[in-house]
Amino acid sequence: MKLTAFQSKTLLILIPLILLLSTAIYFYGANETTLPKMTVQEKKARFKNLIIPAIDEVYDELMVQYLDVSESLKSGSDNDMIEKLKIEYKAKTDNELLMALKPHPKSIAIAQAAMESSWATSRFFNEANNIFGVWSFDEDEPRIAALKKRGDKTIWLKRYPSIKASVRGYYRTLGRSAAFKKFRQLRLKTDNPYSLVKKLDRYSEKGAEYGDELTSIIKFNKFNTYD
Helix, strand or coil, X not given: CCCCCCHXXXXXXXXXXXXCECCCCCCCCCCECCCCCCCHHHHHHHHHHHHHHHHHHHHHHHHHXXXXXXXXXXXXXXXXXXXXXXXXXXXXXXXXXXXXXXXXXHHHHHHHHHXXXXXXXXXXXXXXXXXXXXECCCCCCCEEECCCXXXXXXXXXXXXXXXXXXXXXXXXXXXXXXXXXXXXXXXXXXXXXXXXXXXXXXXXXXXXXXXXXXXXXXXXXXXXXXX
């Protein structure tokens, strides 16, 4: 199948393995599955219907959690819950926990979902609900093999039970990984998506260009209206 312009731009670099993010997603077999022929408008409409409701739900859940934790930290209540969250998100201080829990604008998640799943047409998305190309290193968890290998190594992608679970995993990864500490620091201070995407340079081998592409996608598709 002929590659689209967006597909040719979705090659990811392998960030530290603990990030569980994909590298070279398209190269390893995230090409489009066989779908009915669609116009660009129809493809985008399908993407929005599939992805945006899940992002809305996860964002709202995370915002409620963030606000509840903020209040608990002020009042000094529910310390057990705070300590469990610090362990889960590898946060050493109260401020680091807030940095980890505050969800970033939905427009960024939508734009990344569009890029990494080729507008919800990639094989990894349609066969495994894997929107953001999350790798699997656990043979006991549900997963799917990439079509091509990295040398003689099989690349496995996590299979999610739902789109919502994939979105939740994406937010959790950005909330825990050391690679995105600067991103978390900034998102605690601002909800400006165009400033925040500049801190996602370690998400892709394109570096700073990756943020520029996300900015273009957000602006062209008016994804900021979802924030």
